[in-house]
Amino acid sequence: MDSLGVVVNPIAGMGGRVGLKGTDGTLEEARQRGAEPRAPERARQALRSLYRRTPDLTVYTAAAVMGEDAARDAGYEPEVVYTASSLENRSERTGHDSSGLEPDEAGTTADDTRGAVGAFLEQGVDLVLFVGGDGTAVDVASVLTDTADDKSQVPMLGVPAGVKIYSSVFAVTPSDAGRIAAEFDRVESREVTDIDEAAYRDGEVRTQLRAVVSVPVAPAVQSSKQISGGSVDSLAAGFAREIDSSRTYVFGPGGTVGAIETELEIEPSPLGVDVWRDGEVLARDAAESEILEVLEDPVTIIVSPIGGQGFVFGRGNHQISPAVIGRADEIEVVASGEKLDGIDVLRVDTDDGEIDEALRGWLRVRTGRFTTRLVKVV
Template sequence: MRRIGVVVNPIAGMGGRVGLKGTDGKVEEARERGAEPRAPERARAALDALAGTGASVELLAFDGPMGADAARAVGFDPLVVGAPSGSEGEGGETTAADTRAAVHAFVERDADLILFVGGDGTAVDVAEAVTECDSEIPILGVPAGVKIYSSVFAVRPREAGIVAASFEDVETGEVNDVDEDAYRAQEVSTELRAIAKTPVAEQRQASKQTGGGSVATLAEGVAEEVRPGTTYVLGPGGTVGAIKAELGFEGTPLGVDVWRADAGNGRASGAVPTGKVVVRDGGAADIEAALGERNVVVVSPIGGQGFVFGRGNQQISPEVIRRSTIEIVATRAKLDGLDALRVDTGDPDLDESLRGWHRVRVGRYERRLVDIE
């Protein structure tokens, strides 16, 4: 039986339909404009889909509008583990402290998943509370806020319920929030506020980050995960070039370089990982000869075409690919401009084995599922 903690932010999204571009600090104004609570309905939609899967689940919830009401409305009998500190009427004045208290209660009762209903602000509260508990319980958001810039949300409420019942694995997701005052002034300024474990599922939305630095943060993410003694085959292009720079050397812009991490390599925060270039601008034979026991090929798809292998990086031979783990990296903008990823290694059997869904790194922590056709 899967134990799921459900927490609802009853006021999330109230400012959207009345043009407030967010609800933070604007609840009373939203009500004066005639706003109606949105989150309870979306919570019921997610939980109705969860019930419809027939999965064996136990729901934990805070009382009233913070979860128990929605659960009972679709036929669940939730275990009530607490209550909001303020008003408990639908749309009542619950607080971020109530959300965090609910998360602490779920962690104490060994929940397998926290299903929360709200927007990015709620996601921040949930993720930070999980961290406060020194826990790695995965979280999954039911989108109910005005703006959703985090990758821990399902694309729609119904999909959230289905994923909650059926997920089998988790990965790291980004929790971003936007400055609502700037947003109301037509400026989008997002900030990475937390990272959290979240279910692996095609029905999750991608993170949205704006402004410069996406290539830089992606490169930092690769460098932070460098493994001691591992050999890295680094393909051509600007995105991978940023990774080479993060590893401490000037790479060959249109060539393939090979870099090996020191056996005792450990990276402190902000430090450059230690290692050495063993092949610069190498051909296939040079690269094959440089491979070690653990190898990682890092490549970025060709913009507009989507080729991961076979265009501009033929030096990365089928032999190299077979002996390596593949890390595909790309900015969100590049992926958004592609209909699919493609391979043309010259080896039909290898091409076939590479087809299917792959996790493409698009940020410091986030990966997006993309199909190689």
């Protein structure tokens, strides 16, 4: 690979930790809840990993928070080929450039993502590296698929930064993205999938195939999310039977964990996080701050891996942040045997390297009333 296009959605993932399950159309509410940008740091991690391997790579990018800042921080001298209109207007209005601008103040849009990708194609890049979630993936793919057939399509690779990561075009971690971009030698067709965020916030998952694109081939490119079926009744009954009334339980999202809540006569928030202790719901569909506010030791976190991907932390449950995980003395992972059959390993991506490392190793996953299975966390 000789040249790369880098585009960052600066607000991707801001809604996750504050319980919004996405940022599409909710940026102001995310700000009011105290959300902080995570995409720029994820971009820096990916580009630093890339720079260690290919420091002489030609990098094209969008101005300021849409890629330029992260590329420079990583060590590159990027060529800026696109500037968002909001950033141009700011420079004209204030007389200052956009360096140091907070990501959530940039005013960039999906049109800017598409504009940047179009500019990269004019430069003849060998790969588009984007930072965001499924919505950003759709925007990138829309340009790539509109401008080429399958044989000439420029490949794309995602750095996971959004709340929704259903598509199979993302590296497992930002560092993996940098390594894959530096080392890949072939591509394959993969799916870009998105969901309706408004329905998602109401507890309903509506997925839609949006594009089929070329993606580098590597073990550390994640699979698409699968919604697994199968009965979890016995698992839920077994878990509920062993509930300790002296413990605080943090219930992660998903149908498997929701079945345990139902067994305990809790109405689950299917895609949110609930906190419960001794028959009382302390917080429902809670943001990180709300979870931390009601925690009382000892604490158990219950999560279920994402089908097909294996993530137990860092995808769809950002509210269970490093700070929340740090309060727990017990983490329970639950999954049906059918779901585990489609997962080789479990994965974590919490934004905290020390916590990720502490969680790695062999983990006993509860699969039924009395049954467990050892699965490795990588």
